[in-house]
Amino acid sequence: MIKATINGISVEVPVGTTILEAAAKVQVRIPTLCKHPDLDATAACGICVVKVKGSAKLPRACCTPVEHGMEVITHDSDIVQIRRTVVELIASRHPNSCLTCGRNRTCELQALAADFGLRMESFPNITPDIPVDNSTGTIVMDAEKCISCGRCVNVCQNLQQVYALCFTERGFSTRITAAGVNLGESPCVGCGQCAAHCPTGALFEFDETAAVWDLLRDPDVVSVVQIAPAVRVALGDAFGFRPGTNVTGKIYSALRRMGFRHVFDTNFGADVTIMEEATELLERLLKGKGKLPLITSCCPAWVDYLEKMHGDLVDHFSTCKSPHAIVGALTKTYFAHRSGIDPSTLKVVSIMPCTAKKWEIRRDDTMRSSGFDDIDVSITTRELARMIKQAGIDFASLPDDTADSILGDYTGAGTIFGVTGGVMEAALRTAAEFATGTPLAKIEFESVRGLQGVKESVVNIGGHELRLAVAHGLGHVGTVLQRVREALAAGTETPYHFIEVMACPGGCVGGGGQPYGITDAVREARGKGLYGDDERCTLRCSHENPEVQILYKEFLTAPLSHRAHELLHTRYTPRPKYVR
Numbered sequence: 001m002i003k004a005t006i007n008g009i010s011v012e013v014p015v016g017t018t019i020l021e022a023a024a025k026v027q028v029r030i031p032t033l034c035k036h037p038d039l040d041a042t043a044a045c046g047i048c049v050v051k052v053k054g055s056a057k058l059p060r061a062c063c064t065p066v067e068h069g070m071e072v073i074t075h076d077s078d079i080v081q082i083r084r085t086v087v088e089l090i091a092s093r094h095p096n097s098c099l100t101c102g103r104n105r106t107c108e109l110q111a112l113a114a115d116f117g118l119r120m121e122s123f124p125n126i127t128p129d130i131p132v133d134n135s136t137g138t139i140v141m142d143a144e145k146c147i148s149c150g151r152c153v154n155v156c157q158n159l160q161q162v163y164a165l166c167f168t169e170r171g172f173s174t175r176i177t178a179a180g181v182n183l184g185e186s187p188c189v190g191c192g193q194c195a196a197h198c199p200t201g202a203l204f205e206f207d208e209t210a211a212v213w214d215l216l217r218d219p220d221v222v223s224v225v226q227i228a229p230a231v232r233v234a235l236g237d238a239f240g241f242r243p244g245t246n247v248t249g250k251i252y253s254a255l256r257r258m259g260f261r262h263v264f265d266t267n268f269g270a271d272v273t274i275m276e277e278a279t280e281l282l283e284r285l286l287k288g289k290g291k292l293p294l295i296t297s298c299c300p301a302w303v304d305y306l307e308k309m310h311g312d313l314v315d316h317f318s319t320c321k322s323p324h325a326i327v328g329a330l331t332k333t334y335f336a337h338r339s340g341i342d343p344s345t346l347k348v349v350s351i352m353p354c355t356a357k358k359w360e361i362r363r364d365d366t367m368r369s370s371g372f373d374d375i376d377v378s379i380t381t382r383e384l385a386r387m388i389k390q391a392g393i394d395f396a397s398l399p400d401d402t403a404d405s406i407l408g409d410y411t412g413a414g415t416i417f418g419v420t421g422g423v424m425e426a427a428l429r430t431a432a433e434f435a436t437g438t439p440l441a442k443i444e445f446e447s448v449r450g451l452q453g454v455k456e457s458v459v460n461i462g463g464h465e466l467r468l469a470v471a472h473g474l475g476h477v478g479t480v481l482q483r484v485r486e487a488l489a490a491g492t493e494t495p496y497h498f499i500e501v502m503a504c505p506g507g508c509v510g511g512g513g514q515p516y517g518i519t520d521a522v523r524e525a526r527g528k529g530l531y532g533d534d535e536r537c538t539l540r541c542s543h544e545n546p547e548v549q550i551l552y553k554e555f556l557t558a559p560l561s562h563r564a565h566e567l568l569h570t571r572y573t574p575r576p577k578y579v580r
Contacts, residue, residue, distance in 0.1 A: 002068040007075065011066075019050055019061035023074055030074050031083060031112055033090070033199050034149040035062040037519045038159065038505065044150045047086050047112070050074045058082070084116045090147050092123035093172055094200070101145070101201040106516050108199035109147060126172060135184030137206055138358045139195055139512075141176065145202040148174045152194035152203055159505065161475040162305070164188035176202065187308060191301035191474070191503045192355030192380075192512015205355045205513055209383050209390075215347045215376070216259040222345045224335075225255050226264040226327045226407075230353040230418030230508035231381050233529035237515040237522075238385035239395045244525030246533055249400025254388050256401060264331065265403045266350065267410030269323030270417040270426065272330070272551070273298065274542035276320040276568055277423075278431040279559035281498055285464060286435070291315050293469075293484060293496040296423050298322045300360035301503035301512075303572070305474055310481055311574020319569040323417060324350040324357065325367060327407055328374035329567045334555045335407055343372060350378045353418070353511030356503070366570040380513025406547050412534030413542045419527040420472035420507035421448035421455060424500040428459060428466075429541045435462030443540055449531075451506060451520055454480060456496075469496045473505040 003012050006019075009026045018041070023030050033045040041063035049058040053071035061074070073079070091113060098104050133141040148167070153176065156165040164186040168177045178186035195203040215221050232248040241247060255263050277296065284290040297303055297318045306313065321329070328348045336343040350357060361367055361375040368374060379387075388395050403409070413429055416422035425445045432440050447457035448468060453476035457468050471477045483495045504510045506523030509530070534540060542548065556564045 002066060004066045004068070004070040004072065006072050013066055015065075017066050019059070019064050019066055019072055019074075020048060022066045023061065023072070028074050030061045031115070032062055033108055033112065033147065034151065036151055036197055038197065039151060039154045040158070042150045042154065044148060045086070045090070047083050049079060049082055051076070051079065080116075084118075085122075087112050087116050088118060088122045091118065092121070093126050093128070094147060095127045095144050096125070102204045102207060103201035107201060128173070128175060130175065133178070133183050134206060135182035136188055136190055136359065137184075137362070138190035138355045139183060139188065139192060140204045140206050141178070141183055142202055142204065143175045143177065145200045146176045147200055147202070149199060151197045151199065152176060155193045155197045159473060159475050160191060160193055160503070161478065162187050162189055162191070165194060189301045189304040189308065189474075189503065190356035190359045190512075193504060194512075195355065196510075196512045196514065196516065196518055205380050205382060206358055207383060208358070208377050208379050209387050211377050212349055212379060212387065215349065220345060221347045222262070222341055223260045224262045224264060224331050224346055224348045225260040225351065226266045226269070226324060226348070227251055227255075227351045228266045228324060228353055228418065228508065229270065229415050229422075229530060230511060230514070230526065231351055231384070232415075232533070233418070233509065233526040234353060234381050234514045235385060237517070238382070241396070242525070243522045244527075244529035246529045247395075248533070249402070250395060250398040252403055253398045253401035254391075254393050254395055257393055257398075258387065258391050260349075262335075262404050263401075264327055264407040265410055266323045266327055267414035267417070268407045268545070268547065269325075269327035269330075270414035271411055271542035271545045271548050272326050272568065273320055273323050273417075273423075274413060274426050274430050275548060275552070275559045276564060277318050278427045278434055278542075280318055280320065281427060281431050282435055283560070285466070285497055286462070292494050293499050294318055296427075296500045297570075298417065298423055299356075299502050299504075299508075300354065300363070301356035302474070302477075302501045303363075304356065304359065305477075305503065307572055307575045313481065313484070314572040314574060316484075317572050319565075319571065321366070321568055321570050322357075322360065323414075324352060324378070325360065325374055325570075326568050328361075329370045330407060330551070332370035332372050332374060333567060334551060338406065343370060346372075347376045348374070350375050351381065351384050352378055353381050353508045353514045354504075355380060355512040357513075364570070364573075369567045381511075382513055382515060385515065406550070409545060409547045410537075411542055411545050412537035412540035414545075415533045415537070416530050418508040419449075419530050420451070420502050421445075421470045421500065422507065422530065424448045424468060424470050424498065426542060427498070428461070430543045432461050433541065433543065435464075439541075448500070449527075451523060466498060467494075467496045468498050468500075470500045472502040472507050474503050477501055
């Protein structure tokens, strides 16, 4: 530990602590644009300059470590003027289009401009003329709004290791690009982490709220909506609730007030996923029907990444669709039949924490297994928040409501799908009972929980040792897959039997379509919210869901049946990294 003073206030911090971090410990906020808690400091923006006694230099607080005895001044008239000038310079190559920008009121540059009282342009505006790129249908890149902070490149290259984004040009001409091609022609997998970390509107989800309003206005449409597990512990952030607060009942209520005819829950689809996936795991593990390890397939950005980057491993992927795709297919078949509704009139909207879901619903013809588009529109948590505000709904004051049967009931296993390790744990709960015929005395699997990048453990299922790996954040996947490849090449036993991958750090709770301001503390709070929901559920294993039991008895017959394969399963095709 070393001691220093920040604006005359004593502070004691561990060696290696930056001035920015030390200042936060004594309630001093130093403004930044390029620094994010998830990312290493780049000192790109220059706004966090401070004074250090005895030095003529103005070090940048984000990357300067505190030294013993250091006396730091973070705010005085000189520093304020320097920061104001830096903000003015950044603004001089940024369009003044706040009213039409999707980040209006959540833009960090806009907030700093307001803090420093920018009321006029001090420098000539030199905004570049660059066309908007919406070629992916998931992420929109508006390079005119890029402030060269480097967050998106840092996330894409270092955190996710996708390498779809980079910088081009130099000086005031510096801007983000997809290596000179459209995003749709790049390795981009639509995870949305670039947009989640961008401080401005340079990267943004492809907005489809207007399409949803059109569905709700159409008198000939029977509108159906479903919400993903992680949405319920994140949407509240947009309405002043503490991160991790479970607002499920209020979401149901808001969706009905917006005009949706039927409100379902993706958690039901998660329970069905487990019925299929747990059975698939046991078929491969105990009967040798398929290759090991089995890799989960609920995350569409991970599916896209695997097909582009690791196509040699597609035979190891679970063929089970993601939960929202399952709910969509069942809505236009099972629900339509039981309710006597013409499936051609049904339009399904899924509300996801994920931008890649927008790609998934159009990925191939298996997403039309019902004979129609199984999901018609997929929007993010952020888009839902905007729609609720557009509808004039006082969300915080709403009474709690419930989801509709027959695709709305869920177990605790379904809700933990939204956090890293949750799919693994839910599958183990059911696979263990399927293998032994005996309920588990303890259904929690703590070894797969937490924010460690790769979690490895060994459990016993029906007398068989099951080696597990859980990875979240695509940058952590390579280590796991390399071990698998080495074993396959050597003809030795697989290092893992079951692998769960989520593209976004923390899993869906940290998804690319969630409310802004993501940190590990927020991910942890949202994860606790989902585990709390699990603990409150009377039924905590997917196979215990009565509505799921009826579904199989009356409609699907059994997991992995012919009809189940037709409606609930998909296929994978290795694809080149770049579409040329």
